[in-house]
Each structure stands twice: as C-alpha cells, then as structure tokens.
Amino acid sequence: MTEENKAEKKHCGSKKGAMLAYGFIQLGTGVISALSLSAIALSFCAIKQESKVFNECVKEFKGSGKSTSAAVRFCNGG
Numbered sequence: 001m002t003e004e005n006k007a008e009k010k011h012c013g014s015k016k017g018a019m020l021a022y023g024f025i026q027l028g029t030g031v032i033s034a035l036s037l038s039a040i041a042l043s044f045c046a047i048k049q050e051s052k053v054f055n056e057c058v059k060e061f062k063g064s065g066k067s068t069s070a071a072v073r074f075c076n077g078g
Helices: 001-062 068-077
Strands: none
Touching: 001 068
C-alpha cells in the first residue's frame, strides 16, 4: 500500500508543477491586460483634450469671418 501512495504522489507532483505554471501564466496575462486597458484609457484622455483645443481653434477662426472649411484647414496645420 505504501508503494501505491508513493506512485500517486509522484504522479501528482508533475500535475502540481503544470498547474503552478498555468497559474503564473494566468496572473501574467491579467497584469498585461490591466496595463493595456490603462494605457488605452490614458490615450482617450489625451484625445479628448486635443479635440477640445481643436474645437476652440475652429470657433476662434470662424469668429474672424472665415468659412468652416477654412477654419478646419487652418487648425489642422494646412
């Protein structure tokens, strides 16, 4: 009976290592996903600020009597 227990422990040991590796891989992918989502959120904040500045530029340029297309062209740098 003790030989059977030893054989079961050896068999379980190999599964234990595989499950441990799987756990670390899952943890790593979760961390990478969280970092990616935070980077995307920060880029949306930058886009929001850039669009606000662009809209203010267009309004200011249109206030000088120019057309909307001329204002957009000017604010895009063209």
